[in-house]
Amino acid sequence: MAETEFGVQGEPIERTQIRVRKAARALGRHGLGHAYGHISARLDADSFLVCVAKPMGNIAPGEDGVVVPVDGPLPDGVLGEVRCHQQIYRRRPEVGGICRTFLRDVMTLSTMGLTPRPLHGFASYFAPRPPLWDDPLLLRNDEAASRLADQLGDSRAIVMRGNGVVLTGATVEESIVMAFYLEEAAKTELAVMAAGIEPVVLTPEQAEARAVSSGRIYERMWDYLTHGDPEI
Numbered sequence: 001m002a003e004t005e006f007g008v009q010g011e012p013i014e015r016t017q018i019r020v021r022k023a024a025r026a027l028g029r030h031g032l033g034h035a036y037g038h039i040s041a042r043l044d045a046d047s048f049l050v051c052v053a054k055p056m057g058n059i060a061p062g063e064d065g066v067v068v069p070v071d072g073p074l075p076d077g078v079l080g081e082v083r084c085h086q087q088i089y090r091r092r093p094e095v096g097g098i099c100r101t102f103l104r105d106v107m108t109l110s111t112m113g114l115t116p117r118p119l120h121g122f123a124s125y126f127a128p129r130p131p132l133w134d135d136p137l138l139l140r141n142d143e144a145a146s147r148l149a150d151q152l153g154d155s156r157a158i159v160m161r162g163n164g165v166v167l168t169g170a171t172v173e174e175s176i177v178m179a180f181y182l183e184e185a186a187k188t189e190l191a192v193m194a195a196g197i198e199p200v201v202l203t204p205e206q207a208e209a210r211a212v213s214s215g216r217i218y219e220r221m222w223d224y225l226t227h228g229d230p231e232i
Contacts, residue, residue: 009027009078010044013043013049013067013107014088016041016043016049017049017064017065017175018231019041019172020039020040020049020050020051020065020172021051021059021063021065021217021231022040022226022229022231022232023039023041023097023099023172023173023175023176023226024038024039024051024056024057024059024214025056025059025160025226025229026176026225026226027039027056027057027176027179028055028056028057028058028098028099029057029225029228029229030180031104032054032101032103032176032180032183033055033057033087033101033102033179034055034057034102035055036055036102036164037099037100037101037102037164038050038051038053038056038079038081038085038100039051039054039056039097039098039099039100039101039172039175039176040068040081040082040085040097040098040172041096041097041171041172041173042066042095042096042097043067043196045067045070045093045103046069046070046071047067047068047070048067048068048070048077048085048089048098048166049065049066049067049068049071050065050066050068050078050082050085051065052064052065052066053077053079053202056101056175057157061230061231066078066188068082068085068086069086070086070089070090070149071086071090074086076149080138080139080140081100081138081139081140081143082100083139083141083145083148083164083208084098084100084148084149085098085100086137086145086150087142087145087146087148088149088166088168091149091150092154094167094170095168095169095170096169096170096171096172096174097168097169097170097172097173097174097175097176097177098166098167098168098169098175099166099167099168099169099170099172099175099178100164100165100166100167101164101179101214102163102165103163103164103165103179103182103183103186104183105183105186105187105190105203106159106164106165106182106183106185106186107162107163107164107165108186108190109159109186109190110132110159110160110161110163111161111162113132113134113161114132114189115129115130115131115132115159116129116182116186116188116189117129117185117189117199117201118132118185118201118202118206118207119185119189119192119200119201119202120177120184120188120202121178121210122181122182122184122185123181123182123184123185123188123202123206124202124206124207124210124211125156125181125211126155126156126157126181126182126185126212127176127202127204127207127208128204128207130155130156130157130158130159130182131151131152131153131155131158132159132161132164133148133151133158133159133160133161133163134161135161135163136153136160136161136162136163137163138194148166152166152168155168156168156169156178157178157182165179165182167182169181171204172184173218173219173222174218176222176225177221177222177225178217180221180225
């Protein structure tokens with residue numbers, strides 16, 4: 001993972017703990033998560049740090065997460081669905097952060113078997129549209145987690161029908177930025193559906209040109225999402 005304003009791979013784990021806690025609290029603060037879900041940051045090729053198993057918005061300063069191996073059994077106290085993080089990190093060496101959360105409007109769309117189309121800039125990051133994991137059950141075994149990671153492929157996110165979403169990023173910060181973007185994409189999709197007018201969808205070329213990271217795009221959203229955090 002390259003150096004960014006968010007830090008450098010190989011940083012002291014104490015710094016990674018703070019980044020993970022801030023990301024988790026940001027989801028809770030902005031209605032992008034509730035009692036369930038988890039977020040992680042890659043430490044190296046063989047391990048990652050996952051937040052403590054409690055509502056992400058309630059994680060207090062100093063409540064450290066748990067180091068989890070990319071290969072091997074989950075440590076005691078780690079939630080069962082964290083196995084999907086293992087499977088994604090195993091397949092995607094460029095991924096440095098993963099967010100498993102519950103986005104209200106994304107879930108509403110998913111119950112109709114739909115995921116957001118690229119109707120505006122935020123949605124362009126998921127063009128042509130996020131894949132749909134058409135299974136409402138929890139990921140409680142390695143086989144299911146492996147199949148989900150396979151279906152995710154090289155996409156930024158995969159929507160789980162009626163059961164939230166898994167998002168990826170080069171950093172843990174980027175993964176929660178993607179959570180904000182995807183929920184905004186779903187809000188727009190639902191509003192257009194309610195209007196009953198067929199929207200203008202971005203072309204593949206327009207979506208590719210719009211899905212940029214330059215100009216501190218992610219950093220500015222991170223600043224917005226974490227404003228007022230106790231560990232700022």
